[in-house]
Amino acid sequence: xxxxxxxxxxxxxxxxxxxxxxxxxxxxxxxxxxxxxxxxxxxxxxxxxxxxxxxxxxxxxxxxxxxxxxxxxxxxxxxxxxxxxxxxxxxxxxxxxxxxxxxxxxxxxxxxxxxxxxxxxxxxxxxxxxxxxxxxxxxxxxxxxxxxxxxxxxxxxxxxxxxxxxxxxxxxxxxxxxxxxxxxxxxxxxxxxxxxxxxxxxxxxxxxxxxxxxxxxxxxxxxxxxxxxxxxxxxxxxxxxxxxxxxxxxxxxxxxxxxxxxxxxxxxxxxxxxxxxxxxxxxxxxxxxxxxxxxxxxxxxxxxxxxxxxxxxxxxxxxxxxxxxxxxxxxxxxxxxxxxxxxxxxxxxxxxxxxxxxxxxxxxxxxxxxxxxxxxx
Amino acid sequence: xxxxxxxxxxxxxxxxxxxxxxxxxxxxxxxxxxxxxxxxxxxxxxxxxxxxxxxxxxxxxxxxxxxxxxxxxxxxxxxxxxxxxxxxxxxxxxxxxxxxxxxxxxxxxxxxxxxxxxxxxxxxxxxxxxxxxxxxxxxxxxxxxxxxxxxxxxxxxxxxxxxxxxxxxxxxxxxxxxxxxxxxxxxxxxxxxxxxxxxxxxxxxxxxxxxxxxxxxxxxxxxxxxxxxxxxxxxxxxxxxxxxxxxxxxxxxxxxxxxxxxxxxxxxxxxxxxxxxxxxxxxxxxxxxxxxxxxxxxxxx
Numbered sequence: 001x002x003x004x005x006x007x008x009x010x011x012x013x014x015x016x017x018x019x020x021x022x023x024x025x026x027x028x029x030x031x032x033x034x035x036x037x038x039x040x041x042x043x044x045x046x047x048x049x050x051x052x053x054x055x056x057x058x059x060x061x062x063x064x065x066x067x068x069x070x071x072x073x074x075x076x077x078x079x080x081x082x083x084x085x086x087x088x089x090x091x092x093x094x095x096x097x098x099x100x101x102x103x104x105x106x107x108x109x110x111x112x113x114x115x116x117x118x119x120x121x122x123x124x125x126x127x128x129x130x131x132x133x134x135x136x137x138x139x140x141x142x143x144x145x146x147x148x149x150x151x152x153x154x155x156x157x158x159x160x161x162x163x164x165x166x167x168x169x170x171x172x173x174x175x176x177x178x179x180x181x182x183x184x185x186x187x188x189x190x191x192x193x194x195x196x197x198x199x200x201x202x203x204x205x206x207x208x209x210x211x212x213x214x215x216x217x218x219x220x221x222x223x224x225x226x227x228x229x230x231x232x233x234x235x236x237x238x239x240x241x242x243x244x245x246x247x248x249x250x251x252x253x254x255x256x257x258x259x260x261x262x263x264x265x266x267x268x269x270x271x272x273x274x275x276x277x278x279x280x281x282x283x284x285x286x287x288x289x290x291x292x293x294x295x296x297x298x299x300x301x302x303x304x305x306x307x308x309x310x311x312x313x314x315x316x317x318x319x320x321x322x323x324x325x326x327x328x329x330x331x332x333x334x335x336x337x338x339x340x341x342x343x344x345x346x347x348x349x350x351x352x353x354x355x356x357x358x359x360x361x362x363x364x365x366x367x368x369x370x371x372x373x374x375x376x377x
Numbered sequence: 378x379x380x381x382x383x384x385x386x387x388x389x390x391x392x393x394x395x396x397x398x399x400x401x402x403x404x405x406x407x408x409x410x411x412x413x414x415x416x417x418x419x420x421x422x423x424x425x426x427x428x429x430x431x432x433x434x435x436x437x438x439x440x441x442x443x444x445x446x447x448x449x450x451x452x453x454x455x456x457x458x459x460x461x462x463x464x465x466x467x468x469x470x471x472x473x474x475x476x477x478x479x480x481x482x483x484x485x486x487x488x489x490x491x492x493x494x495x496x497x498x499x500x501x502x503x504x505x506x507x508x509x510x511x512x513x514x515x516x517x518x519x520x521x522x523x524x525x526x527x528x529x530x531x532x533x534x535x536x537x538x539x540x541x542x543x544x545x546x547x548x549x550x551x552x553x554x555x556x557x558x559x560x561x562x563x564x565x566x567x568x569x570x571x572x573x574x575x576x577x578x579x580x581x582x583x584x585x586x587x588x589x590x591x592x593x594x595x596x597x598x599x600x601x602x603x604x605x606x607x608x609x610x611x612x613x614x615x616x617x618x619x620x621x622x623x624x625x626x627x628x629x630x631x632x633x634x635x636x637x638x639x640x641x642x643x644x645x646x647x648x649x650x651x652x653x654x655x656x657x658x659x660x661x662x663x664x665x666x667x668x669x670x671x672x673x674x675x676x677x678x
Contacts, residue, residue, distance in 0.1 A: 036501035038601075170648065197648050203597045203604075206387040207642030207650075214380040227503055231597060239383065240515065240522040259599065261508030 027066045027323060029054065029310065030089035030118075032099035032109060034077035038201060038227050041255055042101045045303035047072050050098050052293050053310050063314055064321055075100050079108035086112035094118060095323060096313050098306050103129060103173040110134050117325045119332075121309030123302040125249065126176045130353045135329055138352045140309035141302065141343075142272060142359070144177040147249055150359040151270050152184025155219065155246065158374055163193040165217035167208070167232070169200035169224040177248050178223040193217050198228060205232050206239060213241050223248040230259025237263035244268060246361075253300045257368035267364045272301055272343060274362065274370045283342045301343065308341040315339055379520030384643045385636060390527045390596065392635020393534030396628045397589035398612035399619070400541065401582030403627035406616070407558040408578050410477065411469065414484040416586055417609015418491035419460055421602070423453040423587030424594035425499050431510055441512040446595070453587040460491075461583030462576060488605070496602040506598040530592050537585060538628045545624055554578065558622070611638075614658050620671025629669060 031050050034043035047070075054068040062068060071092055073085035082100055086109035089097055096119035100106045103126035113120045114134040122129070123141040130139055155161050164185055168178030182192050194215055198205050209232070212220065220236065220243055222229050229251040236245060247256070249271035257264040273279075275287055275298050286307060290298055298304055316331040317323060333352070338345035347355045362370040398420050405413040427449035435445040468487045472480045515524040545551040556564040557574040565571050593608060594600045611634060619630025634654065641653040665671065 036496075038503065040502045197646075199647060199650065201601075202607075202650075203593075203599060204387070204391055204638075205647075207384055207639045208647045210380055210383045210387060210639075211643045213383070231599065234598065238515070238522070238524055240517060255503070255505070258505045259503075261598065262513075 025062070025066045026069050027063055028069045028071055028092065028094045030092070030094035030097035030099075031070060031072045032075050032082065032085045032089060032097050032105070033072070034101055034105070035072065035074035037076040037078070039077045039101055039225065041253060041299045042302055043074070043077070045299040046099060046101060046306045048294055049290065049298065049303045049307040050310055052290060053307055053314075055293075056289070057314060063317055064323070066323075075105045075109070077102045077105055079104045082106070082108040083112065085109065090116040090118055095325070096121070096310075098122075098310050100124070101302060101306075102171065103176070104171055107132075107172065110137055113137075119313055119325055119329060121306070121313060123305045123309075124173065126173050127180070128172075128176070130349075130351045133351070135333070135352070136325070138309060138312075138332055138348055139354050140312075140346075141249075141305040142354060144173070144180050147270065147359055148177060148180030148184040151181045151221070151246070151248070152188045152190065154270065154361055154374060155221065156185055156188035156190035159219070159244075161219040161244075162191055163216065163218045164190060165194050165196060165212050165215070165220050166192055167196045167198060167212075167220060167222045167224070169198050169228060171200060171224065173250065174200075174224040174248070181221060181223060181248075198224070198232065200224060200228050203231060205235050209236055209239055209241065213239060217243055219244045219246060221246045221248075222251065225250040226253040226256040227259065230256045230264070233260040233267055234263045246270065249301075252362075252370075254297075254368070255299075257364055264364045264368065265366050268361055268373070269364065269370070270359060270361050272305075272358065273360055273372070275301055275304055277370070277372065278304070278343060280340065280342060280344060282340055286342050304342045308343050308346060311341065312336060312339050312346050380643070382519075382521045384639045386521060386523055386527060388636035388639030389632065390530050390635070391638065392632040393531050394589045394592050394596070394608075394631075395612050395615045395635050396538060396631025397534050397585045397592070398608060399615040399627040399631045400538070400624065401586045402613050402616040403619070403621055403624060404554075404578045404582045407622040407624075408554070408561075408575055409469070409480075411480050412484065412613070413464075413469075413582070414481070414609070415464060415468070415487035415491055416582065417607075417612065418488050418495070418605035419457055419464070419583050420586040420590030420593075420608060421600070421605035422460060422491060422495060423457045423583075423590035424600045425495055425504070425602075426456045426587075427453040427591040428504060428506055428594055428600055429499075432507060435507075435510065440509060442510050443512075446510055450588065450591060453591050454584045457583040457587035457590075458580045461579040465576060465579040488609075492603060492605060499600075499602065501602060504600045506594050506600070508598065511595060526596055530596060533588070534592075537588065541581070541585070542624060542628075550574075550577070611654070614654065617668055618658060618661055620665075620668025623668070623670050626668055626670035633669075 031047050033046040051070050054070050057063055057068055073088050075082040075085045082105035103124035106122035106124035114136045119136050121138045121140050125141055125144045127143050127145050166178050166182050168174040185192050196208050198208055229247050233245050246268045252269045252271045316328045320327045320331050332348055337347050349355055360372050361374040363373050365371055401416045430449040430452045431445055435442040468483045472483055512525045515522050553569045554574050557571050561571050615630035615634040616627045619626030642650045
């Protein structure tokens with residue numbers, strides 16, 4: 001009796017399984033981002049952007065007829081947590097993952113997604129992310145090397161700094177960018193006075209700054225994140241150092257000016273254009289929808305590059321009318337040409353690198369807003 | 378030369394904060410032989426309460442509002458003293474006669490509860506103290522810059538430490554504290570209410586801790602829910618360096634640790650700062666297992 005029942009049940013489930021898979025009209029997008037911790041601001045921005053895009057697409061009839069579901073995993077910006085998130089999301093059967101914000105967390109998750117053939121798009125800018133040969137990975141922001149090239153030229157040839165101090169933290173992103181900038185400065189015939197390191201999150205950078213001060217740099221370049229950058233700038237001023245402060249792309253966050261307070265004024269940040277300065281139609285539409293939905297502007301450009309990552313994946317699914325990862329990946333690598341993104345036209349190279357994007361240098365104004373100072377507009 | 382003096386000023390500021398927090402560890406240890414692992418989180422709670430008072434009463438104008446800061450200190454001290462007493466009643470008193478390890482586990486649990494409580498109430502994000510609530514004055518003395526905030530931290534910590542030292546050594550109740558530290562049973566036979574002494578230690582320690590926590594917030598203008606662990610650990614090391622259970626030891630240990638951190642970060646490598654700190658701890662414990670002042674003083678408080 002029992003055997004019979006079990007057999008019937010097994011038969012039923014076998015018969016039902018393929019049917020449910022076809023009839024289930026949903027496709028799940030994963031978000032792996034730092035929802036809590038130091039970079040919570042950025043992580044929550046990514047989560048909100050993805051949820052907004054899903055809602056818009058669902059209101060528009062879904063993605064090739066399927067309802068988009070979003071599943072979020074908080075990696076706290078840490079590599080260990082990122083690997084756990086990657087397993088959790090792949091076990092949940094997601095089709096693609098947006099994230100993570102930090103290169104370290106994105107890189108820890110990469111092999112897991114690659115093994116499960118899940119498409120991953122991240123703003124992580126460490127060069128090595130696209131050098132590991134994962135066909136599932138698509139970078140939605142320009143890499144460190146492009147930024148470093150711009151920065152080196154700006155510091156040496158545009159501003160004519162002679163004694164450049166390069167400061168980094170120990171994250172894979174900041175160290176990578178710092179190294180690349182140092183190389184670019186030398187390639188432009190410039191002089192790196194010293195290379196200094198801070199411990200991210202340790203709050204007290206006065207000892208590093210004091211020893212920097214004794215070496216008399218004419219500019220401080222910082223390649224780390226905004227939470228440390230804001231404090232570094234504030235403590236630089238507190239110690240009576242009056243040299244320009246140039247920050248890498250991860251310093252572009254509204255929180256930088258809040259943390260640095262009055263010292264924020266005059267800080268120069270190098271990045272792709274700020275959200276409000278993007279000239280594209282898609283940008284204006286998305287930002288106004290975002291503001292309407294959440295009552296505030298996106299925290300940084302990375303909210304938007306990640307939104308672009310999701311948009312381009314959805315576009316590829318629609319064009320190929322397929323949810324087969326291989327087909328979609330192939331389309332993204334070879335067919336997408338200058339897709340009109342929020343942050344500019346999008347195409348990918350063979351190794352998942354986003355091709356072409358313009359960097360700018362902006363200066364933080366007294367009211368905390370950004371003003372583009374190079375290239376001249 | 379001015380670089381060295383600047384590092385000393387920076388180190389003294391942080392050292393003063395470490396010393397204030399370390400006093401809380403050392404006083405509780407002196408009486409109960411218990412490491413109160415929740416102490417660092419109590420200090421952070423003080424910073425958050427102070428921040429709430431400052432942002433709700435002022436901070437928007439950008440001009441100095443000393444009375445708001447003063448009020449923030451009063452509120453933080455009162456709240457953290459209450460929290461300290463509650464902690465003693467809820468987490469430690471029921472375990473007074475249990476194995477010592479049980480109390481340590483209870484302390485760790487209390488630490489997690491406070492930390493996560495802060496996260497739930499104030500959000501997991503980094504909160505920023507408004508700029509300008511303290512006067513933005515700085516003095517330049519021969520190339521060395523001292524800000525008002527730094528001077529305030531150094532001076533107030535030194536005054537507090539001196540007052541605590543006088544209180545413990547030159548008052549009746551201070552004598553009771555010292556007596557309870559040496560032998561609780563004998564103290565009880567002499568008519569000292571040991572439970573009252575224990576509660577008083579859980580008021581004094583957290584009060585100093587709340588001030589230390591608010592100093593951290595005002596100095597770095599930041600508060601994060603999980604920073605209690607880092608500051609707690611450093612202050613704990615300071616207490617051990619000076620000789621845990623010994624009040625002047627905690628003061629000395631805190632100041633030394635702050636100075637040492639600044640010099641190591643400035644002259645050797647900020648990457649290895651933490652490793653160098655722990656190296657110093659090991660070296661001191663190898664030479665003097667009870668800490669710098671641990672043996673010289675007969676009575677431990």
